[in-house]
Amino acid sequence: MSYYSSGDDDDDVLNQLKNLKVDNLKSPGIVEIMFRWSLTDVFNRNLYKGEVPKIPRIFNSLEHYLSSYSKPLIEETHADLRSCMEIISQRTPTVETICVEEIPAAEFYYTVKLLKKPEIAEKNNFEKNVAYEPMDADIFALMRTKPRHVSDLSRDESSYILGFVVRNCDYEEKLNDLQHVVKLSRKLEISKSYRESYFMVFLLNMTTTIRIWRSIDLEMAKERNLNIINKIFSYDSLVKKDNISSSSLPKKFEDACVSENLERFSLNDSQKNAIMECLSMRQSEEMNPIQLIWGPPGTGKTKTISTLLLALLQLKCRTLACAPTNTAIVEVTSRLYKLLNDEQILRDVNFSTGDIVLFGNKSRMKIDDNLSQIFLDDRVRRLDKCLSPLFGWRHYFSLMKNFLTNAVSQYKEYVKMHEEMEKLKKEMQEKNEKAKKEMQEKNEKAEEECKPVQPFNEFALSKYRLYAKNLEDCIEVLCKDLPRRFITYENLKCMNIALSLIKKFKDFLVSAICSDEDLEDVFESIPEKSDEVPLAVISGYLNMLDHLSIESRLRKGRSFLWQLLVKISTNLCPPDLSDSTAAKDFCLQNATLIFSTASSSFKLHNTKMENPLRYLLVDEAAQLKECESLIPLEIEGIENAVLIGDECQLPAMVKSQISENAGFGRSMFERLSSLGHEKMMLNVQYRMHPFISKFPNSNFYNKEIHDGENVLDPSYLRNYLSGPLYGPYAFINNGRGKEESDKHGRSQKNMIEAATAIKIVEQLFKVSEQTKLKLSVGIVSPYNAQVYSINDKIGKKYESLKYFSLKVRSIDGFQGSEEDVIIFSTVRSNKSGSVGFLANAQRTNVALTRAKHCLWILGNETTLSSRENIWSKLIRDAKVRNCFHNADDDAVLYKAITKACIEYDELDDNLVNNMNSLKISNNKCYIGWRVVSGGGQRWLPETFSGNMNDYDSALCVSPRRFPGRRFPKKANVVVNQVSCVSPRRQTWLSNLQMDDSLWGVVGLPPITMGSYL
Structure with a gap:
């Protein structure tokens, strides 16, 4: 206490x-x-x-x-x-x-x-x-x-x-x-x-x-928007409208608004049709207010979404885009933002980044510098400063205009003040130190007393730089952070020209070789409004200014800049924002596209909007609990909704088995789909090599998905490693692993399988390093304990490399991702044939569809195929297609697995079940062992031989490991002071002699100088 x-x-x-x-x-x-x-x-x-x-x-x-x-x-x-x-x-x-x-x-x-x-x-x-x-x-x-x-x-x-x-x-x-x-x-x-x-x-x-x-x-829901919800729970009203198609709508909508953009992005027919259906429902109250887009893995779902959002932005349709997770919504936002950096799109769509806003938890979203431009908190911070009534953009515009017209008078004031400071300095020197200190506290400007007076050219340059920096920042904010409706096209051109001219005029001042008198003469002349030059002329003059004389370029540049600032400040009328709350409301009330997680969209319930949101788009909708999808659906004004997802992939996470059995994790997408609601399927996949896509397509999608031309091209085949195990698709059987629970008993791991995956990664890294080949590799596992174990073993070895990248994640963590090579560690290896939630077809589907060029599945055939489920089908399919291989057939993997068996003391079951691994014949004992000498440690997968003489029990293995098994008498072993230790007994030998010419099959515990490893 x-x-x-x-x-x-x-x-x-x-x-x-x-x-x-x-x-x-x-x-x-x-x-x-x-x-x-x-x-x-x-x-x-x-x-x-x-x-x-x-x-x-x-x-x-x-x-x-x-x-x-x-x-x-x-x-x-x-x-x-x-x-x-x-x-x-x-x-x-x-x-x-x-x-x-x-x-x-x-x-x-x-x-x-x-x-x-x-x-x-x-x-x-x-x-x-x-x-x-x-x-x-x-x-x-x-x-x-x-x-x-x-x-x-x-x-x-x-x-x-x-x-x-x-x-x-x-x-x-x-x-x-x-x-x-x-x-x-x-x-x-x-x-x-x-x-x-x-x-x-x-x-x-x-x-x-x-x-x-x-x-x-x-009671709360009744006070919110129930436009769509009233139709969702009463499914009959949706069924009646399913037969109405956008084909009956006038084509002028398509031709006028989006057809050019659709052609530009090389969309396939299924993508185009899905987008047109979603846009068309805005025009007809008779159409279903909710559309489902079925996006199987690799079918360009994100591309379809970003193109649809671009069309909605072009139509100025206020839209909320949601997803269940931060990762998913950031991915959609990033893809759209990347599209909007295209200059042709910028001209066609006529938008500002201020028309787009993303909000949520910045640290969890991992917002980078690019997305910072549209992230709400960062935008509010910029606008809060720029639109402040007292010290905002008007203040900085005024300072620069005042400087351009009154620089000489400001300089005279500066000289006068300097003289007064010099006078004050002399007075202070005549007083004692205490009085001097008091005077300094009363007049902070006294700190500048020792600086000599600047000549006019230095004064003008220093003042201009100060004002220019603040002015440039303000104009950048006005151009990028204000929604387009607050900036006319004319004003936008003015501000862009002004930014160029501000920089040019600074360069003119820096390079100006003229007397103070000449420079003062330039600033003495006051530009008259009657001398205003048309914007087109100023724009044309920008490149010509460099070819004028020093005096002319200064005069023209100053006059043009002043006129631009007057024009902008006269015509620009953004609101004054008193605080960050007002700035936040302003951004949300005026953005055309708003991005957030479904949960975070709850904040929009408290934002009053004169022009409410009309359109809702939910990505990864099959991963969103139906009750959670009500959060965005209840937002005031929402009239149409598009749900994009795939119920064949992971559903929402539910911890309670009771709630799971009640259907709590079911999504609105899945429920409506099960009731027969029409789904628009994206039916061309562009990710997986055909060998990889074959099994998922047959077992999850009724063979409705076609392989894209890019994956059918022979060049899409990659032979990263040599050997039959490493084709585009393989099931690699490893029966020597053993699953075990983590310390909490909540998850499973298989260290032998982990070692196998790590060895494959090592080989891939060597290839990438030697050939300078860019290669992305993923290790995916259904169990977090396996993910942690592999990450712990690998450490930071493959971080921040130029050509090679490695991700080790759970299946949940890989949803939505893709890599060149995927190594799937299934973990389960037991006699009972229990596979846990690995039997879940949706989870398996996600893991099998992350790879682009190669998918290698590590697993125990006996365990995975002991019961009739998706895994027994997969293994049968792999055998039929000659894609089934044993890990022990590959020499490199065999060594790695054997070493791991000894390291993790898993020889017991392995060797009892596989006695052929121990070969004792012709007076030779084949073993693999670890030896410590000279302070170092090395692995020797080799043999020894010698004369055993009277050592009948020498190298006797623990009865627990090999019941009744001994080495033959006179096995030709030369003995030296080396111990062979087992958990049960220890036998000393002498004069050990290695025979490097023989390669050993591991069959004994490791041998070391005096200790058991």
């Missing part, structure tokens, strides 16, 4: 917070439900068993539709909290508090002050405890001691209290970084005589869950 004191300022803040109105502090209903769970309830996996009904496919009413998701959501939250509590340890994010005080007007609400601001933990730092920085909607456990294990929660009834971090604009400005308002699940007894410290232990963040909860709340 600790005692602390806080400053008076902190106490004042806490006292103010005590008087907050109860109405302003209200936690969501689902949080209140969580607070009612006891610790026993949390760890009871069957708490809601029998209470979570299966979600139907068709609903009777809006109330029936929305309420169907409440119980599954509660159970999923219950499972999420349980899983977080189960893994509490010393490394769980934790922060210490020094002050917890009750807010009397609100029951169970408290203010907390942290001991210190948490430091961001280093990535992959598993040694130290991770610091916790409380965030809005966090659920935490408040404890008196720092937890070491989950058992710390159950010491006594007061071991922990659940808490919820509350955010409210009424008090947010009163708090500093160390202060937070929280709600606790029950009353906290606080000592009045001292301040007791507590620990806040992070469990989970509830942001998305709360947003879903509010979206399925019937």
Whole structure:
């Protein structure tokens, strides 16, 4: 127990917070439900068993539709909290508090002050405890001691209290970084005589869950947009409109708006048709308001989406583009932004980057410099400065105009001030040091007293540079961050010319070789408005200025720049923004295309828009729970929606088996598709070599997908490694691996298979390094434990290389990605034939469709094919196509696997099951062993021979490993002081002699000088 004191300022803040109105502090209903769970309830996996009904496919009413998701959501939250509590340890994010005080007007609400601001933990730092920085909607456990294990929660009834971090604009400005308002699940007894410290232990963040909860709340939903939702739950209304096609619509729409763009992007027929269907539904109320685009792997889904968004931008149709994850929405945004950098498109579409905005969590989205131009927080920061009423663009325009017309008078003022400063300096020298110090504090400008007066040319250049930098920044912001409707085409041209002229005039001043008098004469003449030159003339003059005399170019450049600034400031009328909140609302209210995750789009419910959003596009829609897709669908104004996805790939992640069985993870895309809603299929794949695409196409897509011309071209075949195992498609059987659980028992790994994958990567890297061939490789596995093990073994070996890149991820992490070579580590290797969720066809489909040129699957044939599932089909198919191979048939892999078996002590089962690996004949014993000598260590997969004489039990292997197996007497071994150690016994030999001419088959434990490795 600790005692602390806080400053008076902190106490004042806490006292103010005590008087907050109860109405302003209200936690969501689902949080209140969580607070009612006891610790026993949390760890009871069957708490809601029998209470979570299966979600139907068709609903009777809006109330029936929305309420169907409440119980599954509660159970999923219950499972999420349980899983977080189960893994509490010393490394769980934790922060210490020094002050917890009750807010009397609100029951169970408290203010907390942290001991210190948490430091961001280093990535992959598993040694130290991770610091916790409380965030809005966090659920935490408040404890008196720092937890070491989950058992710390159950010491006594007061071991922990659940808490919820509350955010409210009424008090947010009163708090500093160390202060937070929280709600606790029950009353906290606080000592009045001292301040007791507590620990806040992070469990989970509830942001998305709360947003879903509010979206399925019937009363809240009735106050939102139900245009599409009313038609979705009553599927009959959609079926009636399915037969209406865009073919009945006038063709002038297509010809006038998008046909040229469609031709430019070399779209195939299925892509064109999908785009036209989606655009056409805007014109007819009779058409279905929701369209489904089925995008199997490699069929150009992202290209189709970006082209559709470009057409919507051209049509000035306000659109919200969403995706389930940060990675997915950033990918779509990046692709569109890349398209918009095309000069031809810039001319045709007539847009500003200010018409596009992306918002969300910057660190999680990993926003780079390019996307920073359209990322909301970065744009708000720029606009907040540029559109400030007092010191915004008008201020900088005024400074430059004033300088161009009054530079000489400003210089005279500067000289006069300098003379006064010199006079002040002399007076200060006559006084004592104390008085001198006081004078300096009163007049900061006295610091410049020692600088000599600048000549006019230096003064003009320094002032111009200062004003020009701020002015250039402002014009850049106005051009790029303002939506196009706030800038006329004429003004845009003026600003672009002004940017060029600002730079040119600076160069003129730098290179000007003339007297101060001549330069003053240039600036003395005041440009008259009557002398205004047409914009076309100024533009034409820009290149000609360099050929004029020094005096003429200065005069002309100054006059033209002044006229441009006057013209721009007169015609430009962007709004004045008082603060960042106003800037944020301005961006969201005026952007044509808005990008965010489906969850983050909830923020748009609180943004009032005169011109509301009309169109919703959801990428990876099959990965989005239907209840979560309601968040963007309920946004005011949305009339049409396009869902793009593939229900044959990964669905949404669901932790609770009870909720999973209820259909909680089902997407709207999947439900509508199962009810017969028409899907527009993208039917040409451009990613996979035909050998790779054959099995997925046959088993997941009914052979409806065609291979593109690019993958059919013979040049698409890559022979990165020699040997029959390394064709474009192969199943590489490895029966010597053994699966094992990680320390938490939550995931599986197979170290022998990991070693095999790493050895293949090593060979690919050598090829890339020797040939300077750009090569991207991915290792994909269904189990996180396998991913962690491989990453741990590889380390940073392949990071930041010019020609070679390697990604090691789970199947979930690879969805949407592609690499030249994919190595699929299946992990499962057991006698029972259990494959876990590897049997899931959707998961398998994702893993099998990430490779462009080569897909090599590592697995245990016996385990994977023991039951009739997708894997037994795959192995049969591989054998029929002569794509099935044994890893031991490749000499390099054989050595690597054998070495790994010894390293991970997995010889027991391998050698008992494969006794042929041990060959003892002709007085020769073939082994592989490790020897330590001279301080070094080397691997010797070779043999030894010699005269055993009377050593009948020499090299006797543990009975556990080889029951009853011994070496023959007089096996011709020369003995030396070397130990052969097994877990059961040790036998000393002498005069060991190596025979380098023989290559050994591994069959014994490793031998080392005096120790067992």
